[in-house]
Amino acid sequence: MLYLVFSALALALLALDQWVKAWVSAHLALGETAPLLGPVLELHAVHNYGAAWSSFSGQRWLLAGVTGCILLAVAALLARRRIRHPAGLAAAFLILAGGLGNLIDRLRLGYVVDMLHFPFWPSYPTFNVADICVVCGSVLAVVYYLFLHERNGERERHDGTQDPAGS
Numbered sequence: 001m002l003y004l005v006f007s008a009l010a011l012a013l014l015a016l017d018q019w020v021k022a023w024v025s026a027h028l029a030l031g032e033t034a035p036l037l038g039p040v041l042e043l044h045a046v047h048n049y050g051a052a053w054s055s056f057s058g059q060r061w062l063l064a065g066v067t068g069c070i071l072l073a074v075a076a077l078l079a080r081r082r083i084r085h086p087a088g089l090a091a092a093f094l095i096l097a098g099g100l101g102n103l104i105d106r107l108r109l110g111y112v113v114d115m116l117h118f119p120f121w122p123s124y125p126t127f128n129v130a131d132i133c134v135v136c137g138s139v140l141a142v143v144y145y146l147f148l149h150e151r152n153g154e155r156e157r158h159d160g161t162q163d164p165a166g167s
Contacts, residue, residue: 020129024043060111088144
């Protein structure tokens with residue numbers, strides 16, 4: 001049941017990411033800025049040809065390949081039911097939603113559409129909904145692995161009891 005819930009949420013986030021990117025592309029010229037949340041957050045239409053902070057700029061196929069491999073690895077963990085805890089599942093599905101959102105852009109357009117910017121922090125890169133998913137999913141994955149992941153060959157069941165067989 002949790003897989004179904006998290007799958008639906010991931011699909012909703014992926015749809016939101018693609019909708020926001022399409023809306024920004026249709027309503028803002030490249031480089032144009034529009035206020036969103038006062039002095040805290042603005043829309044700023046940008047094409048990112050690289051990864052975070054425009055690293056690996058122009059390496060479209062390398063970035064698509066790396067993203068694809070990461071997505072396949074996460075999907076394999078989910079398919080093999082290696083992740084059971086809700087925090088681990090949330091992390092995996094967030095990473096999938098965000099990774100797919102940016103991969104779709106990269107394959108379809110050759111760049112990623114970014115639009116969220118902090119006007120009070122001009123040097124911070126412009127980002128998008130998919131980036132938020134990947135970052136939140138990655139942070140949650142670290143928290144899950146450090147504090148909630150199985151230890152000593154025992155796995156915690158959803159009801160809080162231990163599964164001594166580890167299956």
